[in-house]
Amino acid sequence: MKPSPQHWWQQTWGLVLAGGLIMGIALGVRHVQGMFLLPIIMDRGWTRESFGFAMAVQNLTWGLAQPLTGMLADRFGSWKVMVGGMLLYAVGLITMTHATNVQTFVWTAGVCIGIAQSGTTFGVVYGALSRMVPPARRSWALGVAGAIGGIGQFLLVPAAQAMLSGLGWAGALVWFAIVALALLPMGLPFHDKQNSQSHDATADHPRLLPALREAFSHSGFWLLNLGFLACGFQLAFIANHLPAYLVDKGMPPRDGMVALAIIALSNVLGIYVFGLLGGRYPRKYTLSMIYLARSAAMALFVLLPLSAFSLYAFAAAMGLLWLGTVPLTNGIVSQIFGVRYLATLFGFVFFGHQLGSFLGVWLGGVVFESTHSYDLVWLCAMALGVIAAALHWPIDDRELVRATPGFAMR
Known part of the structure; x- marks a missing residue:
């Protein structure tokens, strides 16, 4: 095993803090997008479908770009991808304020921000942490980094509400861009010299193309992909359309803001707890259980009479289940295939x-x-x-045994 990084900011706690802060601003801005729906469409004269399509393009772009940014992080270093992603995030937020037609808004809020998110969130940050943190502390590190990111999400909800009231939606986006630029140094602790100090990143691992063939021939890899679709649908629909849904039901906008804040705050506990559970119990x-619990929470929310109490109870339940899927899914990928190309495979x-x-954002509109x-x-x-719960149950999560040359066991 290689020695731990010598600089204090590259110790485990420093890496966890830096990764959490990067994810905090990236996921926090994404989390409050639903609060901007009504102000933006009322100012620009657009429809909910137009705004929803831009946010849908953002999510799809993020997904399409994630394998590429993962490859870049695995090949050239995670810190470069993180810093570039933060810069692009700031550019996207500023240019959103100058979008006067739907097409431009799709390019700025959709394509630009989507690419930026692929370099500043789970795929790259968790991949870097998994390589640079000792295996015994990996589940803890992912859980704590996710919890710090969740705190960032929580803080950005009241901040967004205050700035929307005082500065308008354009001013709020500019301030978010300034915060993203201020956090650029947080990518530097991940300067790992192309994984030369990374744990488990040895020459025994396959090269990238054989590793991809290995993953794509594994049934569990496809089951994870299909099951993760449900997670994205649920979270994106709720985050982007819940505030408008509540206004339609006669509740004041403040309740939507409070609900998003409760989700973000509960997520801090949820992602930390599920990160730890991933090191103790079968992740699949x-x-x-998470997917079944989410479906039950949504069913109760829709069927029961809507009130402030039922809304906040729903938000607390969903928050506990919000992003706990990510460290668990990431953990299964590393458990089966190792960490050498984790950013790419995830x-x-x-x-x-x-x-x-x-689909969740677009179909909502x-x-x-x-x-x-x-x-x-x-x-x-x-x-x-319900479908996702059924898909995850039979996954074969045993570590792959590589017997042929170039595919040796770790």
Whole structure:
């Protein structure tokens, strides 16, 4: 095993803090996008379908770009991808304020921000942490980094509400861009000299193309991809359409803000707990339980009379289950295939998540414009949760035994 990084900022706690802060701003801005839906479409004269399509393109772009940014991180170093992603995030947020037509908004909020998210979130950050943190502390590191990111999500909800009230939606986006630029140095601790100090990144691993063939021939890899689609659908639909859904039901906008804040705060505990559970119990069974619990929470929320209490209880339950799927899914990928090309392989799995996100955001707008109701989308989200639970249960999560040259056991 290689020695730990010598600089204090490259010790485990420094890496976890830096990764958590990067994910905090990247995921936090994404988390509050639903709060911008009504202000933007009212100012620009657009429809919910137009805004939803831009956010859907953002999620799909993120998914399509994730394997590429994962390859770049595995090949050239995670820190370069993180810094580049933060820069692109700031550019995308600023240019969103100058988009005066739907096409430009799709390119800025959709394509530009989507690419930026692929370099500043789970795929790259978790991949870097998994390589640079000792195996015994890996589950802990992923859980804590995710919890720090969740705190960032929580803090950005009241911050977004305050800036929307005081500065308008354009001013709020500019300030988010400034914060992203201020956090650029957080990528530097991941300067790992092309994994020369990374744990488990040895010459015994296959090269990239054989590793991809190995993964794509594994049934569990496809089951993870398909199951992750449900996760993306549920989260993207709720984050982007819940505030508008509540306004349609006669609740004040403040309740939507509070619900998103509760989700983000509960997520801090949820992602930390599930990160730890991933090191103690079979991850695939824990994932199945999460998806079933999500479907049950949504069913109760839709069927019970809507009130502030039922909304906040739903938000707390969903928050506990919000991003706990990510360290567990990432852990299964590393458990089966190792960590050498983890950013790349998780990038392909994450495409399923983002395809689901695209469908959740886009169909939310399309169905509402067609039926003036979100009921069909809620039903679809519940059904996908049950299907995902069934898909994860039979995954063969045993570590691969590589017997041929170039595919030696770790």
